[in-house]
Amino acid sequence: MPAAHSATVRHPGSDESTPLIGRHTGNGEERDHTYHDDIQHSAPNTPQSIKNFLLSGWINLLLVAVPLSFASHFAGWGSTADFIISFIAIVPLASLLGDATEQCSIKVGQTVGGLLNATFGNAVELIVGILALVRGELRIVQTSLLGSILSNLLLVLGCSFLAGGLKFKEQTFQMTAAQASSSLMVLGCSTLVIPAAYRASQLDGSLDRERDGALNLLQDLGKKGDISGLLKLSRGTAIILLVCYACYLLFQLRTHHYLFEDPSEHEEEEAKMNIYTAVGALVVVTVLTSFCADYLVGAIDEFAQDYKIPKAFIGLILLPIVGNAAEHVTSVWMAAKGKMELTIGVAIGSSIQIAVGVIPALVIVGWIINQNLTLFFENFETIVLFISVILVDILVSDGKSHWLEGAQLIALYLVIALAFWFTG
DSSP, rough: OOOOOOOOOTTTTSOOOOOOTTOOOOSSSSOHHHHHHHHHOOOOOHHHHHHHTSSOOGGGGGHHHHHHHHHHHHTTTTTTHHHHHHHHHHHHHHHHHHHHHHHHHSSSSSHHHHHHHHTTTTTHHHHHHHHHHTOOOOOHHHHHHHHHHHHIIIIIIHHHHHHHHHHOOOOOOOOTHHHHHHHHHHHHHHHHHHHHHHHHHSSSSOOHHHHHHHHHHHHHHHHHOOOOOOOOOOHHHHHHHHHHHHHHHIIIIIIIIGOOOOOOOOOOOOSSSSOOOOOOHHHHHHHHHHHHHHHHHHHHHHHHHHHHHHHHHHIIIIIIHHHHHHHHHHHHHHHHHHHHHHHHHHHHHHHIIIIIIIIIHHHHHHHTTTOOOOOOHHHHHHHHHHHHHHHHHHHHHTSSHHHHHHHHHHHHHHHHHHHHHOOO
């Protein structure tokens, strides 16, 4: 599946882009180091930095939900209040987390900045995943990560194609470095298909066992700690994927960084925060996000039971909204401005990070804390992911987009959401 240049962290009210890999000149040469010095010299003071940070976008109005989330948890307002308020609170925190990462990456140079964006690009998904893993919510971990991939590939890309297509008859985007991104996304998808095929080969063909296989397997592994062949396969595959992801970052950051440049982008990033405030903000927002995510995950069971909402639907559809809302809005806004390379970079770049970075990382974390998370997803989920990757591959292979392609992606996402509502 061809992918755009580099993954980009974007938020309403921020500058045009912050590439995953940092910035370089189009000819493959790194720009002069005086740029970094100029930014450091011109960075605003701490009060101005805090003001710029908190007023970076309209979505920060939802920050009022953060103290309410703490109040709901400690005052015992109930699981419904915990879930809804924490859900709302994480949306602006995710946006601020991206802003803080963006400002830090401006000041620390191209390589370190690229690593920062790679690390914190999907920080909310990683935090929610770890907290759910600690609580033994293995299905929530799996469905939320799968949902993030599908949300980026189908909903974000679909809305972007649709928004851009309503303004422009047809939009084009460059296919530079498409092969590298495409092969890595296919690899990430394949690593979920292989464990499912392995598990199917171990079953005796019983319809009952096939129906209950994934859920019972996860429960049995979690209770008994049985180190099965599937666990060994998943953990070995996770290590290999993390090595592949490190190689991909090296490819983007060092050896072939010039391939990921957008030749239309020449404006330098403006520092809106000094380095000390940016680092402090990154730490504070990460801590607040962790607490709110913990309250959110802790309320899922009761919330799902009270309102008869399938947990798979919560993980696949609702939780991805938490971490990606601000990024989704800005991606659509960029597409409406004709910047399709940036939009595709966000959608496919985030999907790659989750499929090849976050998912295997959580498998390793589960191994460490004795929670037996595997790469085995239910057959239905594996098929859904495979179909989504194929459709996106077909639609972006010609380097052009229009509104009808966006409508097709959104339609598939809605069908998947409907299916998980009834099968969850």
